[in-house]
Amino acid sequence: MAERLKPVDVVTVGVGLTGAIMAKELAAAGLKVVGLERGPRRDTSPDFQSPTIHDELRFAVRKALMQDNVKETLTFRNSSDQTALPLRRWQGFLPGTGTGGAAVHWNGQTYRFQPVDFVYKTHIEKRYGKNFVDPEITIQDWGVTYDELERHYDRFEYLCGTSGKAGNINGKIQPGGNPFEGQRSREYPTPPMKETQYGALFRNGAEKLGYKAYPQPASTLSQPYTNPEGLTLQQCVFCGFCERFACEHYAKASPQTVILPAALKNPNYELRSNCQVLRVNLDSTGKKATGVTYVDGAGREFEQPAELVLITAFALNNVRLLLNSGIGKPYDPRSGIGTVGRNYAYQTVSSVTVFYDQDTRINPFMASGSSGTVIDEFSGDNFDHTKLGFIGGAYVGAIMTNGRPIEFHPTPPGTPTWGLEWKKAVARHYNHTVVLTVHGMSHPTRTNYLDLDPTYKDAWGMPLLRLTFDFPENDLRMSKYVTDKTVEIGQAMGGKTVVGAPRKGPYTSTIYQTTHNTGGAVMGSDPTTSAVNKYLQSWDVPNVFVVGASAFQHNGTYNPTDTVGALTYWAVEAIKSQYLKSPGPLVRT
């Protein structure tokens, strides 16, 4: 029997990036906020300190910072005619757990989406006509525009102290930045990170071909910075342990470094760790949430009543909680009807490996998760697709996040996969190889979706989420095209051997590609095709907001975090300025 706790104004399910920002803002507005985090409480000091944190086996291979999939995982299949099986070990992607969530082990790549991303369907139909896109693709407009989000992007970047070079300030193209980007209102808060050796080689090759190379925007900081919350970040030391690790240096923006201490200072905010939320509770009408039910670390069940429930977990878990709570109509791929689970998308990532002779030394270990040099010529709709037979694109760059000894061992084709010859090849190529990333869009289709698994349950008896996904043909064609272009850059970089590996289907969950899972609780202006409105408010239960990449209608060319941050500030502003004054639907239909 659940113990009923004292009601509060707001509960956030998850204390990661979105949960911490929401909590900070709403506690400051005078509301009593409780943050429920399923994982442990942890902080830069003492938990993330070196040498402990630089344990590649523990963190990168055994994935110590990730969701405990002995207790809670998801099931996966490529298509509806298969039986999904549980992911018993994280391989393909890495949902985090614990305070700070996945924003603790991210790389810090901080890109904005393009203005056309938010009006994607309208834009594509206008430029290429209504019948250009494969019929299986289910892109839609987002219901929000880039211009509406601009100052929220700006706010998030200034929160993180992001290091970069603007390419377009108020419509004026800036030398050295990305000339294709949507206009921003001001320069990045800190200058770009220093260019690495692999970045310089890439710049050389790309510029030879006429492309405009620019420094990757990085929330691993180029210099010390104090953010508007009064929290100070330190300069990154290029240790090479970002992704899958936590930063020991206060140099990577994470909830712990940029927002959580500010939230925790406010007595209106209470953070409870090791609390697993089972469901959002609804009243008898099913149209109002009354709070949440959770189980604490000792196995005790509690009901936490709240006026406002903010679902601020990882994208996949946001969707699962909606489904397990009966909020919104589950999406049915046969009829195409329903909203929750719709438009799941991933990221279409491929690579090109450039092998050099012995005289070119790369030092790949001198890296941060987001140090790198990139080009934007093949991103999104920056190039004409008329004769290409696909939509979407990819950014291309030299973004070697590390040269860690267990997992980084590039060898050219023809090398045996084990034994003496393999070892010799690793020793020969380790310091003489640049890996280029082709980071591509992912388009939603009618048959890629999320729902509840009919068989498997978690440690608390709740159904697992089921992911049904395979790469759309459109995205594989895109990957081939941009990967081929990237091979040309690799050749221009002076590589001795250049090997392109375009993404091929079927999708496998056993090879790491990216953790950018998006969609499933998408935002939009039509309640029959979106789960939340433009303010991330549930159409069905207006005192529930679902915040995160679950709202993305498709996954853009870029890493999602900046857009997640911008949407969070956008949504919390709507809550503060509109919802609190008059609780109810912010968009009437």
Next chain:
Amino acid sequence: MIQVGVVALATLISVAVTATLVARPVVAQGVPRAADPKRGAVIAAQGTAAVPACAQCHAFSGASDSSGAFPRLTGQPASYLAEQMRDFASSRRDSAVMSPIAKGLSANDLDDVAAYFATTSGPFPLLAGADAIIVKKGEKIAREGDAAKGLQGCNNCHGPDGAGFPPRIPYLAGQYAEYIKLSLTMWKAGYRKNSPNVMKQIADRLDDQDIAAVAAFYQQIRNDTNAAQ
């Protein structure tokens, strides 16, 4: 300049790319001259026409003394030592004693002397009369930092218990407490300027008690007084 040390120790994990790294790395890489530690030993012992012998203050072994005025150089990474000497020469690191000496040495002299001291060894005397409580406090800062101050642990860069992180990060384990204290105080007061974004920021968050504690811990941690034998 940077390439010299990095190339020599390419397979080690480097922890720092600080302000001295040029904004855009050179794409073409040459083969660096190999430093000559034997020639460096001669300069350390005898000096040159322009500069006095290093051994006068630092001892021929580089062990210096515990006064705090002179750091222990024994076995420090060559690349780190050479970089500091270049900073003395350019007055990025300014010292009335060391800057004229560094200016009086050629680039090859600097590399050779640095290579020599990197090869030396000697005993590490423990801090006489160290207070166990202070050492413990220093250990906590060194290993964990201080959450309240947003301070990272020293070991993150200086290696497990200050063992050093070649090529660019010096060891602290066994360095004289008085010298560590002096250095941190110099960073904090703004006299030492050649790591404005890292060491200066860290020193600013340490108070005098923290500095004394960290210094005591690091001299105390290297308990191999017979290393020379």
